[in-house]
Amino acid sequence: DVKVTQSSRYLVKRTGEKVFLECVQDMDHENMFWYRQDPGLGLRLIYFSYDVKMKEKGDIPEGYSVSREKKERFSLILESASTNQTSMYLCASSRTARGYNQPQHFGDGTRLSIL
């Protein structure tokens, strides 16, 4: 069965801190994604990666960076946390295939509060 694991369900940090959110998938998927979800704004893509050490900016990359040193692990980094980064963060993964069906599978999410 598909499994995407995010390291924390709830996290509280202070402004200015460097924050790491970890995501691990066990499906040998090539693609991994980080989203944030806020009421009324839907899912917004922050960064994604299609291979080890590769990364692509999504729609809202400012204030974030990512790291993918191993295929199964994709980390989201808040370089200097700010209160407007309080949100639900969702990690997802998917296969790379030239066929049509490439659903993304989501982790349980991390609810991050920046005080």
Place this chain on the structure above:
Amino acid sequence: QKEVEQNSGPLSVPEGAIASLNCTYSDRGSQSFFWYRQYSGKSPELIMFIYSNGDKEDGRFTAQLNKASQYVSLLIRDSQPSDSATYLCAVKALSGGSTLGRLYFGRGTQLTVWP
């Protein structure tokens, strides 16, 4: 920017009725279409996908795709209170032959099924 539009709702139907959820998309080259269900406080879970014009049925769920009209819908027959959730439409666009698996999400339609 690839747009995916959904009526935010809320859509309210009585138990046993058919719930109809609609989604339109802007990129005519879109390939695959996904419906996710998201319960409050939880992460999105895949319900079904469709990539050919016409209908696809899975239990009480039917996805309908009309590429000419750039329209995809989800019908839920015999709606149950447990179907109360937000339903997200996602579209995989053909973007320069990309196989990166990026999906574009709508903001979701909130469905309430009352007993």
